[in-house]
Amino acid sequence: MAPPRTENELSSDAYEQERQEFLAQLRIFHENRGTVFEPDPRVGTRHIDLLRLYRNVVDRGGYDKVSEEKLLWRKIGSEFGLGSNNLPALAFGLKSIYYKQLAAYEITHVHGKTPPPKEILEDITAKGAGLLTRTIENFRPSARKETGPLGAENSEASGDDGTPGRDRIGSEETPGSGGRVTRGLRQAPPQRVLFQPDTQPARQTRHSTSHPTHAQHHQHQGHRGASTSYNPPSNLDNISAATSNFDNRPAMPLTLRPVITPGNNPIEFARREHALKLAAAVENGKIPATAPPRLVLPGSGFDGPNIYVRCLMALKSGIPEEQSYALHHLVKISMERGDKYRFESFPGLAEALVEKILEVSSLFYKVKWDIAYLEEELAQNPFALNGVDGTRDILQKIACLSRLDIDDNLHPAEFRDTLLLVNEAALTLRNMILLEENAYYVSEMCPLRDLLSIVLNLPALDSVVELKHYALDIAEQLTKYMSFEVEDPLYISLLAQLQSNDRGTILTSLRAISRISMNLEENNLLKGVPALAVEKIMDWTLLHDEELVGASLDFLYQYTAVVDNVDFMVTELQVEPLVNQLTRLLSYGAKIVEKEFPLGPEYKTAAPENIAPLPQELQSELEKLDEPERSSQWLRCLFEEDREESITQIAMWQAYQARFSPMAGQTGRALLPAAEFIKNVSTTFGDKVAAQVQSGPVQKFIIKGLRRRAIPVNFKGEPFSRCLWKKYGNSTCGEFFMSPDQMYQHVLRNHIGAIPMEDGKFENTTGQYMCYWGDCTHFHISPASKLVQLATHIKVHLPRRKSSANKDATEYFGQSTPKKHKPSYVFSPPKQAFQFHVTMTDERGDAAGIPLSAVLVLRNLARNLSKTEAEEVAMKETGVSWVDRLFKPVERQLFEIMAHNRSLAEYLTDLLHAVRYA
Structure with missing residues (x-):
């Protein structure tokens, strides 16, 4: 068996030419065969x-x-990259395509045989095998439920065996039961949720008033409006792959098929002639009438229509039971598969839904609306709607209707079921x-x-609130x-909804009005809005x-973009409160954010001429x-990298030798030789620091990329603090300490001469005490009389104590992590x-x-x-x-907001320019 061909063939021009030739031959083959x-x-x-x-298949x-x-x-499906999600259904789809x-x-060109007729091949499901031996005489299609293919879809591939009936859902109060919760408002196409169709034959009709689930639903749900949030369940108990593979096919182009003649298709012509002779022989009694029929009729094993087609046909049938079945499933399909369920793939579906919703008027008025497309029908029927140009006088017709006496608190079963179907x-x-x-x-x-106008003008009853929101x-x-x-x-009906007391109705109406002509070239002028409606919107x-x-x-x-509307506002309404409120709304949700900006670039200080003295506690650590x-x-504590600076090798070596030579004889730890010490400099700091020879009148051996530290650091890189107490002659002490306690002890002992006691504290002596720390002049005019006063003040100059969070990392990790x-x-x-001031931004x-x-x-407003x-009138008067x-x-407020709110600055600039030069 030859291996399947790889994807590399797809990229070659030769393969593409071969594929086009193959498709052309295949197209001619299907035209001659009479298949799509x-x-x-x-x-x-x-x-x-x-x-x-x-x-791929022939090679196997x-x-x-x-x-x-x-x-x-x-x-094979995996080789085609169909994915692993529901692979059985995808593999069956691939099998159906082949x-x-x-x-x-394949049967014709590979096996050299005559393929079975399309009635028992292309027109039925791809389940099973044995095509080479299939004939009309030996083929018996399996009896299946009433589902079937829809275009390229296949019910067996998707597992679509019908949607569960309304009476088989169980308690609709149970989460995930998939009952009436699908009536909720869907804000956006939700994540794909699969449903389990069901076509059980013994399904109760929705006219059964004793249905327990239906009664529980009405008792539990109550009245609900658009202002009430409602979220349908995220998943259903009954899961199926029926809709996971559903994808609307594009409209098929019109194909021209040649007339079958002995010249252009002798095989098909001979087959049809044989079928005609066989039918004539049966009619004349030459062949028994029990001979197997040529076609497999629906009901005798042929797959019925797909659930989608069945729902469409049931809705258009006008039979209440069938419409109940169809609408129950269409609600679920439109919610769960709304991202792919398109009207263009189901001609007549939109019209059928509109006609069904129009039946709501018959529940409240003595009317039955009909849609007419001819002038004669419009003239004969006063309740006909113009299906071509729209009914311009629909509001006048609604006003002339006779109202039925309806008790909105108690509805008959027929009324309730009809309204449920309409919803x-x-x-x-x-x-x-x-x-x-x-x-x-x-x-x-x-x-x-016209339907929207009719629904929005229904009586103000609780039973139609849901329908109006839809x-x-x-x-x-x-x-x-x-x-x-x-x-x-x-337009008039939408404006009338602004007088409602329902927040949801007002919100949706405002959005609908504001979106008028949004995707069209012409502008929405919003003319004819009543003054009361504009005043309410301003409030x-x-x-x-x-x-x-x-x-x-x-x-x-949208409204103020039209000059006539602005003229209407300032003439008929009080606009000053609106301008004041809009100015306040410029700071809506504003947060005050403080940000620091440097007053110049960073700068660097000159390198010290001498190496900093080594603190005693650091000396003790290095000796170990x-x-x-x-x-x-030692190098890390007293030097740091600087690519613009350099140090002579001899100065560095002498400083190191002077520091540790006296100690070498006492501890027995010998110093590094000079050459090894210089090499260790590059090892310590990396490639950016290197020993070089500086040319000139006198050659110098330097370490390039290194400079002296002004203040030494410890092994963690933390700087020491310098004692700034001035000695005689205004010279500074200059000793370094890491701990503030050590510096405190140092100042009291060495500079003030405090007398220590046995408990480690100092004796509180009397005298004349002044502070000589740096430029501090405390106690210079009025010296302290007790040592404790000066000691308390000295703590102000000491460095801050290191946080306990800065402990050496070796305590936790066992090694240093500087x-x-x-x-x-x-x-x-x-x-x-x-x-x-920061307000909302995108x-x-x-x-x-x-x-x-x-x-x-x-x-x-400022521009118009x-x-x-x-x-003009105001300027004259x-x-x-x-x-x-x-x-x-x-x-003034506008200028202040412009100065502080950076996101609105550009818009406020345009506004103030329009105000200044109006």
Whole structure:
């Protein structure tokens, strides 16, 4: 058996040419056979190369051999990189592609036989093998449930055996049961959650009023509006792979098939002639009527429609039981597979949902809306909706309807079931248009615009609150693709929702209105907004509700961008409170942040001329070490790297020798020779420090890249502290100490002459005591009379005690882990602190949120006020412009915010420029 071909073939031009020739031959083969050819099929998200798949299977012995060997299709699927997630279903999808596209071609060109008719090959499932021996006489399809393929999908691949019926869900109050929780509002396509279809034949109808689960649901759920948050469960108990592989196929292009004649396709022509003769022989009684039929009809073992197609057909059937089945599953599909469930793949689905939702009017009015597409139908039926241009007088028709007497506290079973179906249809439509492709698809459906107007003008009853919220969610997604005139019924209906007392209704309405024409070239002028609505929106900016304030500012930004609207505001409303509130909102959520800035660049001090004295305690530590570790530690404590400085080798060696030569005879630890000592310098500091010969009149042997430390450090790199007590002649003591206690003892003993006692304390003597630490003049005018007064003051000059967190790392790790310190000769310049006001920003650091919206509204007002007619009238009557009247009182605050808020500075600059030069 030849090994499968590798991916390297895909990159060669020769292989690409060969693949195109193969696809051309395969296309002709399928046209002659009368089957659908798909040149670039997909399994999941991966495109399948038919030539590579064909060679892979043929090299393994062909379709029948591969299908007979266990798990071989999964192995092939792994070679095609289909992934490990649900590999059995993906492998079956790959097998189905070969079965439908390549199996008959293989039988013809590899095995030299006539393939079985397409009715028992391409038109049925790919389950099983034995294609070489399959005939109409010996083939018996297995009896399966009523699911079937949808395009390239296969029910056996996905495990789609139907969605569970509404009466088999169990208690809908149980988390994860997958019952009525799917009615929740879905904010975005959720993470893929699989569901288990079920098509059990004995399913109760939803008209059974004694259903315990349904009753429990209504008792538990109660009334719910858009202001009530609701999150559906993240996973369901019944899991299936039915929808994991579902991917809508693009619309198939129109294919032209040649007429079958003896000249262009003699084999197919002969087969059809034989079928006609066989049918005539049966009709004339020459052949018994019990002869096996040519076609496998539905109901006799043929796979029925897929769950998706079945739901669509059931919804369009108009049968209540079938619609109940369809809508129950469509809600689940639209929520769980909403990211791939597209209207364009199911023609008529959007129209069927709209027609179902329209039935809600019959529950409250004596009306039955029909959608008409001909002028004759519109003229004959007063309750017909114009499906072509939209119904311009829909609001007048609604106002003329006769209201039914409905008790909203007690609903009949028929009313309840009908309203439930309507809500499910609206929820399905709402979930599906969250996908942008679906929203754009239905945005030009005039019946949908009429439907939204009808739903939003239903009576103000609790039973329709849920449906109205679904309608507002739909409008929010669609208005970005729509433009409205002032008299448009949907526009008027959306503006009317601003008078509601429901926070969710107001929020969604504001968002829908603000999004009008967002994705169109024409601007949203927002004309015809009532003064009461604008006044309410201005008042909502005073609330402590960030979401509602943000939606109100978004509306005002769109509204104030039009000069006529600004003229209407200053003429009919009080705008001064709005400007004051917008100015306050510029600091919404502001945090004061202090940041220091250096007043210059860093600078370095000159290198000391002499090597610093070695502290006594450091001397004691070095005496305990052996060579060469002692010389290395001595170098680290008194020298540091500086590529611009150098030290003569003789000076360094003499300092080392003078320090440790007296000690060598006492301890028996000999010093390093001079040559070894110089080599150890480079070993201690690395390659940046090296011994060199400096040329000149007199050659010098130097260590390049090293400088003397002004203050020695200990083994951890921590600097010592210098005693700054002045002696006679104003000379400084200059001794170094690491511990503040040692320095304290040193000052009292050596400089003040305190008398120690047996307990380690000092005798509190009397006398004239003054402080001579550095430039300190304490007690110089009025000396201290007791030693304790001076001793207490001396502690002010002592270095801070090292934190216990800085213990030697050897206590924890057993070895030294020194930190890398900043060079001691580099000093930072003084810094100055500035305070900034930081408001909300996006990921790029630009202004965002409420402060940005507020400054944009203010800028629109400043730019457009001078263009209004009210401005001309004000200048003639009072001589004071509207810009000065509104912005002069807050101009100082605007300048202050501009100086402190860096993210808003650019926008405030434009605003103040517009105010100054209006």
